Each structure stands twice: as C-alpha cells, then as structure tokens.
Amino acid sequence: MIDLFKRQTALAKGLVLDVLSEGDSAVDATAGTGADTVFLAGVVGESGRVYAFDNQWEAISKTTARLKATGLTDRVSLFYRGHETMGSNDALRRDPNIKAVMFNLGYLPGGDHQKTTKTETTMAALQSALSILSPGGIITLLAYMHPEGKAEYDALSNDLKSLESLYDVYQVKTMNHQQAPILFVITKKEE
Numbered sequence: 001m002i003d004l005f006k007r008q009t010a011l012a013k014g015l016v017l018d019v020l021s022e023g024d025s026a027v028d029a030t031a032g033t034g035a036d037t038v039f040l041a042g043v044v045g046e047s048g049r050v051y052a053f054d055n056q057w058e059a060i061s062k063t064t065a066r067l068k069a070t071g072l073t074d075r076v077s078l079f080y081r082g083h084e085t086m087g088s089n090d091a092l093r094r095d096p097n098i099k100a101v102m103f104n105l106g107y108l109p110g111g112d113h114q115k116t117t118k119t120e121t122t123m124a125a126l127q128s129a130l131s132i133l134s135p136g137g138i139i140t141l142l143a144y145m146h147p148e149g150k151a152e153y154d155a156l157s158n159d160l161k162s163l164e165s166l167y168d169v170y171q172v173k174t175m176n177h178q179q180a181p182i183l184f185v186i187t188k189k190e191e
C-alpha cells in the first residue's frame with residue numbers, strides 16, 4: 001500500500017478501485033493522454049460507461065489512439081470540450097450510475113506547458129462533478145504546483161473546506177517535496 005503514495009496518480013486509481021465496479025459509469029474530466037480513460041474503461045467493463053473530456057485536439061487524438069489499442073473504444077464517450085461543460089452534458093445528467101470522477105489537472109504531458117487547466121473552469125467542473133456523483137461515489141483531483149496549478153490548488157482548498165456534510169474531503173500531499181502534486185479526494189456519503 002505504501003507504494004501507492006510514491007505516485008499520486010497511482011493512489012488516485014487505487015482509491016477509485018475501492019468504489020468503481022463493472023457496470024458503473026465514470027468520468028475522466030481531463031482525458032490528456034488517455035491513461036485514466038483507459039483505466040476507467042477497464043474497470044467499468046463492457047456494461048459500464050466512461051465519459052471523457054478534453055479541450056485540446058492533441059489530447060483527444062492520444063486518448064482515441066490508446067482506446068483503439070486496448071479495444072475499449074465502445075465503452076467511452078469522448079468529448080472534445082473542456083471539463084467545465086460536464087454540467088450541460090445531457091448524457092451525464094441522465095446517468096444515475098456515475099461512481100467516479102477523475103481530474104488530473106495541469107498541462108498535457110509532452111504538450112505545450114502554457115496550455116493548462118484554469119481555476120475558473122476547474123471550479124465549474126467540480127460543481128458539475130458534485131452534482132452528478134452517485135451516493136457512495138468518489139472524485140479525485142490531482143493539482144500540480146506550477147503557477148496556474150497553485151491558483152487551482154488554493155481555490156480548491158478554500159472551496160472544499162466548506163463543502164456540505166454530505167461529502168467527506170481529504171487532502172494527500174508529500175510534506176517534504178514542495179513541488180509534489182497534491183491529491184484531493186471527495187467521497188459522497190450513502191443516502
């Protein structure tokens with residue numbers, strides 16, 4: 001278990017595995033290279049559904065290629081839109097089985113570091129994620145400490161402190177590495 005803490009991305013996936021099952025639905029709010037999309041599609045199985053969002057065509061292309069290579073394309077609805085549009089997506093609003101939403105904020109690995117997620121859109125996406133999450137579900141948000149990422153972290157930290165008691169919020173960070181990513185985990189209580 002301690003090995004999971006060496007990479008926050010692995011820890012996020014490990015936590016999602018405790019909640020997400022075959023037949024459930026999940027959202028990859030930041031498709032990026034497709035790693036989380038493929039992971040989620042593998043977990044939900046043939047009877048599940050994954051919705052993945054990204055506003056960079058390069059990310060959509062990389063995710064599409066990864067899905068084709070793994071044979072998981074039919075389980076995923078891929079949207080060439082920013083994560084802030086989740087709340088207006090009819091398929092998401094009608095799906096009562098969304099048990100996990102994953103955010104890996106920042107910039108596309110190997111891409112233009114000037115193109116990052118933004119505080120305003122991330123906060124809007126978080127509100128949408130909270131509204132579509134099923135009871136017993138989980139949201140993971142991985143924030144990085146580049147300049148825009150620091151602003152996202154500050155906004156998330158402030159907002160999540162005051163989240164209603166229907167949710168439990170956790171923060172995982174490496175104390176002795178100031179630039180290490182910080183993981184927020186939000187669980188929605190069973191009704």
